[in-house]
Amino acid sequence: MKLLVTFSRRGGRDPGREPIIARVVKETGVLINVEKAYIESMAGEVLIDVPDADAELVRQRMEEMGVAVRVLEDAISRDETECIDCGACISVCPQDVFSFDDEWRIQLQQGRCVLCGKCVRACPHQALSLQQ
């Protein structure tokens, strides 16, 4: 399961400087895979992947440490009235989220998405958007 971890440096606190992920791994023994990290001067965002069964535990511990955690489901959404099943999204996605079924309809494996946004730009029919 994917968790989006966000923190802000406003108001004096700075969880961004703490080794939060390492600490949670050490304490809980849950293996966390960092898929994307984006740190700015005032805020940061880290996308992590954890086993489904441990997601709640990880979320709790991280929130106690002062960062916001959101479970990402359906990270990428596809407007079915706009999509024409061309497949332009298939080869630009680094995570193999898209594929054709037997009827040449596009299907998504949401769980793999790392929110890179490449498919959104590549879709000729503007059918894709990232969950905010």
Add this chain to the structure above:
Amino acid sequence: MEKSLELINTRIRDGNARVVTAEEMPAIVDELGDEGALEEVDVVTTGTFGAMCSSGAFFNFGHADPPIRMEQVWLNDVEAYAGIAAVDAYLGATQQSTTQGERYGGGHVLEDLVAGTMVELRAISRGTDCYPRRTITTELLLEDMNQAIMVNPRNAYQRYNAATNSTERTLYTYMGTLLPRCGNVSYSGAGALSPLSNDPQFRVIGSGVPIFLGGAQGMVIGEGTQHSAGSGFGTLMVTGDMKQMRQEFLRAATMTGYGVTLYVGVGVPIPVLDLDLVRSTAVRDEDITTEIIDYGVPSRDRPSLRTVSYAELKSGRIELVGEEVRTSSLSSYRKAREVAQELKTWIEEGRMELALPTRRIDPTRRARPMRETTRAPRVREIMDLDVVSVTEDEEIRTAARKLLKGETNHLPVLDRNGVLVGIVTTYDVSKAVVTDGRLRRVRDIMTRQVIKTYPEEPVDIAARKLEKNNISALPVVDATNRVVGILSAIDLGKLFGGRWQR
């Protein structure tokens, strides 16, 4: 044995014609043999659904009171061609909105109209004795217009080159997003289901032949623009009544970074008159090949990296320069099937009869490149020959001095043999001074990945490099990577009247 068109049309009228799609045909021929298939099958339907940039429609809006002779016309802020007086205009699919850029264009207006959405018409004129009115603004539905006749100058490409990109940066093209270092391949076309793949000799596809166009019954006008059947790239010019069309077969699109286009569903029914037509409609994806072209090369004659069949492209993965690469289609195979399927139903139900061409399309014609009477300017003609450079061993201070003295803020860095190894800018030098006083040599601060140009490179391509990389000068090197000049935004300014100056 041969079969006449009259016989086929009689069977269609009687409701007992045997109609199959081009996808079903190969198996039938395998099973029954050529002769058997000729006896069995009357019509093969084809279909394709993809980006067809060269599409558009003629409108007649009806006369206003007082009347106006429209000189410039906009539909939802997208300009249509009005040089065909007085209340007629042609709207092209790729024309972009004056207010929304590439997010909205002619293709979107056409789709909106077919979907039943109201569109704003705006027109201006200088006013004449017979047409005194100067401006008009009104809102129109498709049904309010006298005519909306789709005329697509170049549709239904026989096949299309597949695209990849060998450069280091992502390209946004009419072939979609092309990842760097040949990271993907994109292609277009329905392969064996494509109309022209089933009659490459243009024996039964020609002027006057009835077709499926955007969900309506349309007609082939004749050969399309850029028609080049002699090299396997035939095209069709087609027409149809937009008022009969449906949104599911007419869909606007934006290739991000490139522009607006229109996805059109086109299908042609092929009467199976003789054995040659049995064989040509039994074509398979394996038999149709195309080239994978490197769109990273910015010239007309882009190199092909390999030949590939539609079967390979459709499999989703192909091998390219020793790596496995994923493929993406830009056209929709599912919708192409829908087109062929619907056309099949029309004919089975007797709603469409077939006709032979009233004029044949030349299957041998080849399109030629443009005759250019002036050569596009080259870097050599405007580059600055007076290059100030430094060597990588020199001190940063020396570089600073040269930058201060010269008129440039870019110094090419050379090694001992005079070969280009880097570049430093005024910014690099200042930054070195401010952040880390211990750095001494030019080599410590130079940028090693130099973006450069060549004397024979067209100026437009060098200008694009400056723009894309947000830089203001390019070293000009010869074949041995020795600097022979420098091209700055200021040199370009001389050519383009200041447009490239930053």
